[in-house]
Amino acid sequence: MDTYELMTRNTDEVITESEVRALADDPDGKRVYVGYEPSGVLHLGHLLTANKLIDLQEAGMEVVVLLADIHAYLNGKGTFEEIRETAERMRAQFLAYGLDEAQTEFVYGSSFEMDEDYVLDLHELELETSLNRAQRAMAELQSGETAKVSHVVYPLMQALDIEYLDLDLAIGGMDQRKVHMLHREELPSLGYESRPCLHTPILADLTTGVGKMSSSQGVTISMEDSTEDLREKVNEAYCPPTADPEPDDDGNDRHNPVLELFHYHVFPRFDSVTVERPEKYGGDLVYDDYDTLAADLDSGELHPQDAKNTLASYLDELIAPGREKLQELRAD
RNA sequence: CCGCCCUUAGCUCAGACUGGUAGAGCAGUCGACUGUAGAUCGACUUGCCCCCCGUUCAAAUCGGGGAGGGCGGACCA
Known part of the structure; x- marks a missing residue:
């Protein structure tokens, strides 16, 4: 590059x-x-x-x-x-x-x-x-x-x-x-x-895909989230099986926040992303870039639930050092 | 400095004139349906009615005082 x-x-x-x-x-x-x-x-x-x-x-x-x-x-x-x-x-x-x-x-x-x-x-x-x-x-x-x-x-x-x-x-x-x-x-x-x-970019609201993710309202992912918090928040995110969702009933632009997080948070920090998937759904997948992952979500090759599970664990890895630091600071 | 308007559920507001301790929409929570979420359907929850004093058997509602917010006018030395 x-x-x-x-x-x-x-x-x-x-x-x-x-x-x-x-x-x-x-x-x-x-x-x-x-x-x-x-x-x-x-x-x-x-x-x-x-x-x-x-x-x-x-x-x-x-x-x-x-x-x-x-x-x-x-x-x-x-x-x-x-x-x-x-x-x-x-x-x-x-x-x-x-x-x-x-x-x-x-x-x-x-x-x-x-x-x-x-x-x-x-x-x-x-x-x-x-x-x-x-x-x-x-x-x-x-x-x-x-x-x-x-x-x-x-x-x-x-x-x-x-x-x-x-x-x-x-x-x-x-x-x-x-x-x-x-x-x-x-x-x-x-x-x-x-x-x-x-x-x-401004990340879309996690639960609706409309407007921006805000720390003052709605769901925000932060350094103090536990592994479990992350899993829940990501799992509850809006995630249609496409990179380009339809506008909502009021005509507002809608994004896929799960894909956005892969795009802007996961791939910039990891060379490759492994989706761990049970055999019955086809086994693990490995992605080296965002576009391929997005294309697979679109085609149905990658199910949103698997994308979410994967996202949560990578975000957890990104946040872990800061989370520990916060706990240290609070222990003082 | 003067005048007008607003304050009720997380949010937007109805209810006030004609006192009987509160409602709608949205949001939220929980279920059903989907291998996610959303959509859809079903159920449920939500309150110092801004504060204080008074009138009254009874005040969100009437009277007085106060606080916070908005708007306008005046002043322009």
Whole structure:
């Protein structure tokens, strides 16, 4: 696999292809970032971007993980003390998951977001950005919640972080694209260069295949799930025998979440996947790539129940180190 | 600062005028059917009716006070 392909695989959007190709030509020592609101327990959404970070480390880039404590504060997630504590747990879980410690820099937002230059630039950005634009860029805002002033400052800071962390590339889920677009449009007017961006997909809701898997509602798979929890959650997932399900009764797009998890979580981390299957159903199957597995589900060669059993055990393997780390931290 | 509207099940809301301690849809749980899930069918569950005080035999409902949320007006020195 060439470097560009490694860097961009499993993404929904590359901005822009030519800029990322230029990076792929000489990735060594270049800096890529993703920002997270500190969360005490990582879930599959976090891990999806982490997979991309791992790809980029493999390509030779340096990874910067922003532990966005001030953002969390602006979003009403608690006191700085509480946020700091969850951030440390988050950091430990990322390392347990497989980010290379030597190539990963964890940075607290509060370590630079209160510097005078930063704050003055932030005010300049406030001056240039309409409320409407800022509010639309705020991915973290729960639907129905009314925006506070903090909520519109939030995305502006995200845009500015990309400059102040001295980055060459920004990544995030598709829900972050409006922030990244705001960054690309507005940073040049502050005299800064805008950076290329990669956007990872948003996983579908596990039980319906409609909309996104959310940590605030519905079923989420996280680092604290036991083997048994995983088995149950995956088994209850929506999984028609096709990669391309019909829309639901309301006309909403529907995905196959079980296949998505194979695609974005299992195959990126395992070279080959073995489906253990009783003899009466045809015996074991081995897959080296996602497409073959998806095609077999579609054709009926692979039954959804076998796919689910297999998925649960591979996810368990992925989560196990982080789960142990969490238990250690809680034992203290 | 002034005015108007909202607050009832996990969610969206009915019920309030005409007091008798609550309902619908969705969600959820459990079964049936599928070697998964969904769909479908069957059964079941769900409540400090925002808080306090008062009127009353009796208050989600009436009166007073308060809290939270939304919207608008005024002010623009």
